[in-house]
Amino acid sequence: MPRLFRPITSKRTFALLAIEINPANSRPQILLKRGTSHTTPLPALWLRARSHHPSQRDTVTGQRLVNPHQLPTDLHLTQAAWKPAQGAAQAQLHLAFSDGFAGDFDPQELIAGTVISEECPAPLPWMADLSPQPIYAWSELAQDAVLHRALRDFIARGFVLVHGSPTENDSLLTVARRFGYVRDTNFGAFFEVYSRPGSNDLAYRPVSLGPHTDNPYRTPVPGIQVLQCLQNETSGGLSTLVDSLAVAAQVRAEDPEGFALLSSVPVRFEYRDGDKAHLVAVTPLIELDGLGQMTGVHYSPRLDDIPLMSEADTQRYHGARKRLGELFEDQQYELRFRLDPGWFMMFDNNRVLHGRTAFDPSEGHRQLQGCYIDRDGPRSTYRVLSRRFGA
Numbered sequence: 001m002p003r004l005f006r007p008i009t010s011k012r013t014f015a016l017l018a019i020e021i022n023p024a025n026s027r028p029q030i031l032l033k034r035g036t037s038h039t040t041p042l043p044a045l046w047l048r049a050r051s052h053h054p055s056q057r058d059t060v061t062g063q064r065l066v067n068p069h070q071l072p073t074d075l076h077l078t079q080a081a082w083k084p085a086q087g088a089a090q091a092q093l094h095l096a097f098s099d100g101f102a103g104d105f106d107p108q109e110l111i112a113g114t115v116i117s118e119e120c121p122a123p124l125p126w127m128a129d130l131s132p133q134p135i136y137a138w139s140e141l142a143q144d145a146v147l148h149r150a151l152r153d154f155i156a157r158g159f160v161l162v163h164g165s166p167t168e169n170d171s172l173l174t175v176a177r178r179f180g181y182v183r184d185t186n187f188g189a190f191f192e193v194y195s196r197p198g199s200n201d202l203a204y205r206p207v208s209l210g211p212h213t214d215n216p217y218r219t220p221v222p223g224i225q226v227l228q229c230l231q232n233e234t235s236g237g238l239s240t241l242v243d244s245l246a247v248a249a250q251v252r253a254e255d256p257e258g259f260a261l262l263s264s265v266p267v268r269f270e271y272r273d274g275d276k277a278h279l280v281a282v283t284p285l286i287e288l289d290g291l292g293q294m295t296g297v298h299y300s301p302r303l304d305d306i307p308l309m310s311e312a313d314t315q316r317y318h319g320a321r322k323r324l325g326e327l328f329e330d331q332q333y334e335l336r337f338r339l340d341p342g343w344f345m346m347f348d349n350n351r352v353l354h355g356r357t358a359f360d361p362s363e364g365h366r367q368l369q370g371c372y373i374d375r376d377g378p379r380s381t382y383r384v385l386s387r388r389f390g391a
């Protein structure tokens with residue numbers, strides 16, 4: 001695996017570009033200098049693909065007009081020079097390449113491009129002592145500035161709690177659309193959670209539900225869940241949330257090899273609903289992104305099957321999975337609270353596990369509605385609002 005260049009910090013570290021002659025081949029090269037000790041040569045292929053020249057990119061959409069995959073592999077710089085600032089225009093780098101292309105490059109844009117970033121707040125893992133909790137009033141979320149703050153919290157913490165939302169039969173969809181695009185599934189645009197004997201999912205019985213993520217049997221797994229309370233006349237049925245990032249960090253620190261197993265051994269998840277649906281997905285319990293950072297889990301011990309491994313590997317894997325499950329149930333990681341009518345929780349269904357305590361339906365009605373939205377919607381709105389309110 002080649003070493004990926006990752007800057008020490010994205011914005012605060014002082015960075016500049018310098019032109020030097022590479023002593024190994026006497027060709028010009030562009031160096032990124034960060035802080036006092038980090039120097040990274042910028043490859044010619046990397047630079048060339050970033051050109052904004054009108055022959056390379058559409059001036060309206062900014063999308064590329066050429067296919068950089070077809071560039072010669074041994075592309076190199078033939079010339080590099082600074083073009084001084086003119087009036088309001090910043091100094092530009094003028095670069096010529098071995099394939100005959102030459103153009104001007106904005107150094108600030110090149111420096112910004114050296115950071116692989118989703119331009120969203122970094123995740124901040126939390127435990128039971130999280131304070132303050134990200135709680136918002138529905139009426140205030142009508143203001144874009146408040147929505148922006150709520151989305152920042154949501155992206156950093158993986159959940160928000162909201163009170164005062166409308167509780168008509170399908171107002172959940174209006175609520176969810178304030179944050180993103182609702183995803184239909186075989187359960188419809190939204191699903192009802194109330195106790196009904198003989199139902200096809202334990203969620204619809206009054207039993208306790210341990211921490212889990214929803215629908216690990218889907219591809220892709222629903223990104224975000226909005227779970228709203230319409231009625232709650234029972235004394236039980238308390239809601240729980242657990243941050244898998246905090247738990248898995250402990251597993252990784254205690255047992256790095258176990259963590260590696262949990263993030264690589266494929267597990268089969270299955271859900272059947274008569275002739276209506278048969279959903280299957282195969283994926284490791286711990287999910288990593290393209291940079292190897294943990295993004296969340298697929299965790300539902302009611303629904304998973306591990307692959308056939310040797311007895312020793314099965315025991316090794318089991319040990320790691322057991323520890324993960326113990327920590328998910330550990331009070332020091334769990335938020336536990338009561339959802340009353342009009343309250344909803346919105347949580348990242350891969351990162352934050354949810355559950356509930358048992359309740360007694362003879363005490364009265366308990367009715368929740370849930371729906372899924374894709375993960376990209378809140379992030380997109382956050383970036384758009386950040387242009388107005390600052391990141």
Ligand SMILES: O=C(O)CCC(=O)C(=O)O
Nearest residue numbers: 193203209214354355356
């Ligand atoms: O009843 C609840 O509070 C939660 C239900 C649940 O966990 C689910 O539907 O997956």
